Amino acid sequence: MNEKQLSAMRHSLAHIMAAALTRLYPDTQLGTGPATENGFYYDFDLPTTLGEDDFAAIENEMKKIIFEDQPFERLEMSTEEAKEWAKKAKQPYKLELLDSLNQTGAIGAKGLDVAAMASPNDGHATDRVSFYKNGEFVDLCRGPHVESTGKVGAFKVMRVSGAYWRGQDTNPQMQRLYGVAFATQEELDKYLAMLEEAKRRDHRKLGQELDLFVLSDMVGAGLPMFTPRGTVLREELAAYSNELRQRRGFEKVWIPHMTKKELYETSGHWAKFGNELFLVKSQETSDQFVLKPMNCPHHTRIYAARQRSYRDLPVRYLETTTVYRDEKTGELNGLSRVRSVTQDDSHVFCRNDQIETEINNLLEAARELYGTVGMDLRVRLSYRDNSDAYLGDKKLWESAQEQLKSAVAANKLDYIEEEGEAAFYGPKIDFMATDAIGREHQVATVQLDFVMPERFGLEYTSEDGSKPRPVMIHCALLGSIERFLSVYIEHTAGHFPVWLAPEQLRLIQVKEDARLSEFVKEIKLKADEQGVRTVVDNTDATVGKKIRQAELMKIPYVVVVGEKELSNGILTPRVRQDLAVENRKGSALSIEHLVKSIANEARGRASKSSL
The missing domain is CATH 3.30.930.10 (Bira Bifunctional Protein; Domain 2)
Incomplete structure (x- = not known):
């Protein structure tokens, strides 16, 4: 399915959602409902406030309309006839759109996707507008749509938010109901999995x-x-x-x-x-x-x-x-x-x-x-x-x-x-x-x-x-x-390469000991001289908890320093998994070799460990 067909499918789902809302809430007043990059939305003025608990009922009503396989029929009216329709249907927002159309020929107020609504003859006043009908539902719209409600792929109602009518904060606030839609259930499932991963990666979190x-x-x-x-x-x-x-x-x-x-x-x-x-x-x-x-x-x-x-x-x-x-x-x-x-x-x-x-x-x-x-x-x-x-x-x-x-x-x-x-x-x-x-x-x-x-x-x-x-x-x-x-x-996901990592090396001291503390200070001094951003963890937590904390902070290199390291002067770094070259375990290195290698990675803006 190409982009044009996807857009028509998603726009059709916006109409199906509007039809479902008018079945569930007969006093619903309709705003606009365009297709979006991955789905659709529609703005409603409703007698009730929608929440996630309402989504299942809305989806079920939409599925009924889809199962009925109602044809999408294009109709035309004069603008005066259309205004009479809007008055009779008690749709004041549609009436306002028609008034705008009569004045300018294009419904193009700030914040409004004109593809959602009616109008041939962009930029020129017109006396004819188009509507689309499916079942008992009729909406002012310039299309396009799929052939019938049964040809709309897979969808899911996702969220609801407030939205000012026509994007102007001086206008009434409506409820904007969003959905996502794809040609197949497999594509929809893949997209929903991506959204879950996006939540895990949320930069604010x-x-x-x-x-x-x-x-x-x-x-x-x-x-x-x-x-x-x-x-x-x-x-x-x-x-x-x-x-x-x-x-x-x-x-x-x-x-x-x-x-x-x-x-x-x-x-x-x-x-x-x-x-x-x-x-x-x-x-x-x-x-x-x-x-x-x-x-x-x-x-x-x-x-x-x-x-x-x-x-x-x-x-x-x-x-x-x-x-x-x-x-x-x-x-x-x-x-x-x-x-x-x-x-x-x-x-x-x-x-x-x-x-x-x-x-x-x-x-x-x-x-x-x-x-x-x-x-x-x-x-x-x-x-x-x-x-x-x-x-x-x-x-x-x-x-x-x-x-x-x-x-x-x-x-x-x-x-x-x-x-x-x-x-x-x-x-x-x-x-x-x-x-x-x-x-x-x-x-x-x-x-x-x-x-x-x-x-x-x-x-x-x-x-x-x-x-x-x-x-x-x-x-x-x-x-x-x-x-x-x-x-x-x-x-x-916060796994920054070494050159960008706020902390490039963490030294974990296994116990409070004067000789060990001096040795850790020596390592840090040599790291500082090479410009390696280094933090020493000498807190009272267990070594296991210190390692876990370093992992949570996504530190590229972690070195546990104990008696063995003190005696032979050799360090074995733990390398963050995404940096480690496949099948290469952490090597035993001298202090100088370790800090110079990290410094070289940072200077070279490398994406993988050179250790």
Whole structure:
């Protein structure tokens, strides 16, 4: 079954669920019900509050409708007839959709998936709308659907949550009922098993168990704080990203965390994202300041601070810094959606003929980074379509898009192309990484920008003396470090490679003894000299409990130190199972050999033990 057929099947299940709810609760008022990536949902205004205890009854009613194998019939009405239907059926939300449709020709309010509902003639007022009927149930909808209710594969009702009507928090709150659906029961079972594994890997759970980050109501929602252990992860990842970019000619810059609002008025961000900005009031002047939500406007000011020649280009800046966005509290989630976002940001100012080389530079860096962290990478090329929704010369767009594609192909990256998905200011590359349990995540983007250089009047002197605009390229290899960590913690289930492990070596002292304590101190000193992150466990717990605790904390190397080790100076490390090379047991090593081997693994960013 292809994606189009799957989408039709899942959308049909949304209708079946709505039909089941109206059977169970005749006063149900219907919102919208689109297909999603792995299933479907429908928004309802119900006379009762749904909970997990209700799911079995809903599923049973859906199965009855499926067993009846009701045909999906497409009907058409005039908008006036449709409004009469909505009034008679006591469906005020459908009536509102029809009013919107009559005014604009497209039901496209914020937060609403228009594929869920009615309307031919997008963008133009229309006097005809489509409905779909199965059994006694009729719903305003533009389809498509499967042939009948009996052809919908395997499904499961999963959860219910609150959702504002049409995504606006000033509108009534409805109940959003979610389901998952696949062509076969085997595929559904596999997906449900993956969800169970995802729960085990939840970064919020592991973040607490492994002592990585803290959230505090006193500090504020969406403002995570990182412990010493979690800070190691952040700094090692940031250092690696910096290294990859500096190797390719990027130079570090630094900008403040706030700015006058005029900067974002010029860039256009104030008009587009003004309600997402944190405002800062000066007690000294009348200036309105904001906490920076992005870094690119500041970086244009550094570029513009002196005259540039065609010989100076490309100019490449890098900065790993935190920006701030006033996200809605209901959307905040662990590290995956936060208000303080740390970006490994890069900006290139280059000539048109340099685009492909610069994109190639960034793609090479991305391929190296994601290869090191063990995540398969593909890219999505987002192009403009033939509409007038994009700014900049069309020929420049076409040239830039060809250069993007050429660079991606040269890097032998798997890619897809999508027209109409570009940003209004330029085409882009979205990096898609697949984690250990098969989920795909967008982790970063490379974006070409023809607009900001124009807004800020950026220029360089060409060989013929003219003053053309440079092209600006935005890129972040990790994207947001916080969001990347939410993905990576779950990808590894907390089993970090040695170079990223907050604690690389744990020494377990078997008993309290002065000579043994001195020997353990000697080992730690030599490890410290090699830069190996080492912790000594000399607590009163039994050796077995100490080993178990080290395993729970997923420490790469654990060495039990007792009289035997003291007498011969030889250590036999326990190697974490995922690091151990197959059929190789822990070797007996001198202190120097052990700590140097661990240090070399860390420096080489190895994924397997060299012991």
